[in-house]
Amino acid sequence: MKKYVIIALVILAAVAFLIVPLFGNKITERATFAFKDNIAVPIGSSAKLEILPGQGIEKIELRLGNDVIKTWEDVSGNVAYNLETKNMNLGAKQLIVRSFYGEDDFDNDRRMLRIVSDIKPTRLTAVIEKEYPHDPRNFTQGLEFYKGKLFEGTGDPGHTGQTKIGEIDLETGTFKNDQFISLDANYFGEGITILNDKLYQLTWQKGKCFVYDVNALDQISISEEFTYLGEGWGLCNNGVSLIMSDGSEHITFRNPETFEIEKTLNVYNHLGPIVSLNELEWINGRIYANIWQGDEIIVIDPTSGKVLERIDAIDIVINGRGNGEVLNGIAYQAEENKLYLTGKNWPSLFEVSVQ
Secondary structure, three states, rough: HHHHHHHHHHHHHHHHHHHHHHHHHHOOOOOOOOOOOOOEEEEEOOEEEEEEEEEOOEEEEEEOOOEEEEEEEOOOEEEEEEEEEOOOOEEEEEEEEEEOOOOOOOOEEEEEEEOOOOOOOEEEEEEEEEEEEOOOOEEEEEEEEEOOOEEEEEEEOOOOOOOOEEEEEOOOOOOOHHOOOOOOOOOOOEEEEOOOEEEEEEEEEOEEEEEEEHHHHHHOOOOOEEEEOOOOOOEOOOOOOEEEOOOOOOEEEEOOOOOOOEEEEOOOOOOEOOOEEEEEEEOOOOOEEEEOOEEEEEEEEHHHHHEEEEEEEEEHHHHHOOOOOOOOEEEEEEOOOOEEEEEEEOOOOEEEOOO
16 A cells, blocks of 8 residues: 555656646746847848747837837737837947846847948049159058148157157158157057147047147147057048047047046948048048958948948059058148048158049
8 A cells, every 4th residue: 555655656756746846837938039140230220120029928118229129928929020220320239138027137148230421432543643752661550731831750660769740841751840749659659630729639549639839849848648549540521520539430429628527439431331430531521441461441420430432542552651550641722622642661752643
């Protein structure tokens, strides 16, 4: 008899073991996106999303970053949703499906949504019109005309105190009257720009922007300095704000009096982000940018970040590089509507037209 009692107890325990998970707890399987990979859509288009609801879920939320876009309750089948992008900015954003099993019990499934440009950039070519000498000792980081005068800022790859800044004699390619400001080897000079008689000079990895009186460069004195996070690469201005690159796809507009960030653009073409943005120049309401280690210059819409044009400069590189490094140096002389290009340690500077 005892034998049968023991067998019965074992059977009851096994049945209880199976029943408790079924009836004592909910089956919780989170909702997920129906697609596995991250997605990219042109700005202004709809991102077509499908969500698999899972089981035992009280509520599902669709989120874009921290914002709740849509909520569903008591979902029994797949859910489709068209996410409009016309009011969004270019760039990568996080999509989240959040599954709620209770008020404070939830789980997330994540994907990245990348908003790309809705236009394909126009292809143009830089054509040499005139060649000038350029000091091949100058590791060009910034190049800019101001009130008809050409200024150049250099870097210091050897870390020997060769960062310089000063006015360039266009006919000789050297610093005018052999006058320039130099920084010690702790600082690697980067982009420059001039606004309201103030010359701004970025540094690469030290988070410093030095400011000089452009009319008193012979005094070799820093009038102001600002600090910033991250790297400094290129710099230009639109007459109101400083515009800065950091080697990524981001361009930052900064207040010239405080260096505080005013806004940030993500630079995208129709395929995705354009990284390694380097030396910048503001020309007729657009931002021109060198791409580090590239042979082209891109033209950027300063409102949206869309790449409008790609300027092929390979002939400039072939004819002007010599034993120098990469293309880097864009200067626009507004008074004569002339564009000039050079590169790091190049022996030549070119007046070019864009066709």
